[in-house]
């Protein structure tokens with residue numbers, strides 16, 4: 001089980017980013033680091049980047065490739081993670097059920113017991129994006145009992161919603177670290 005270590009005011013956390021191929025995970029990773037939008041290739045394996053957040057929180061972000069042939073190895077990234085960031089392509093209505101099934105499979109893994117998760121409804125700036133309310137209804141995240149979770153709309157392209165996403169991430173991590181220390 002991972003540990004959100006809190007020495008003095010500093011907190012360190014391991015964050016794993018998952019979601020179907022083309023959801024926008026790698027684009028998000030580099031936007032969160034403050035880069036301009038980057039051109040990405042489908043990720044084979046993973047990218048890992050440190051990210052210092054305000055409030056003395058140091059994250060390590062693991063961005064794992066989401067193509068179907070790669071999903072069998074998702075389980076290899078779960079040990080020691082403090083939080084899951086699950087990225088959805090809001091324009092990909094056809095694959096929403098598949099995305100939800102893969103999320104359920106990840107949360108079902110023993111390493112994920114009581115690990116919080118943040119679902120990012122990405123690509124919200126696109127004209128054909130499903131509205132957040134509809135995504136919320138379709139996902140039914142309440143079913144995942146035993147996990148704290150949050151749902152946030154964002155666009156890795158424009159950056160809208162990313163500060164809120166980091167805030168949600170911080171709150172979920174803090175609730176977990178309190179939980180762990182008791």
Ligand SMILES: Nc1nc2c(ncn2[C@@H]2O[C@H](COP(=O)(O)OP(=O)(O)OP(=O)(O)O)[C@@H](O)[C@H]2O)c(=O)[nH]1
Pocket residue numbers: 019020021022023024025026027028040041042043044064065066067122123124125126154155156157158
């Ligand atoms: N319109 C729009 N396109 C986006 C957004 N975020 C990412 N994309 C595009 O979606 C495509 C896939 O983005 P990636 O970041 O490579 O997706 P990924 O989730 O890392 O995909 P895998 O590595 O295959 O798992 C790229 O063409 C991105 O430019 C967004 O917020 N809005």
Ligand SMILES: [Mg+2]
Pocket residue numbers: 025026027040041042043063064065066
């Ligand atoms: Mg990628």
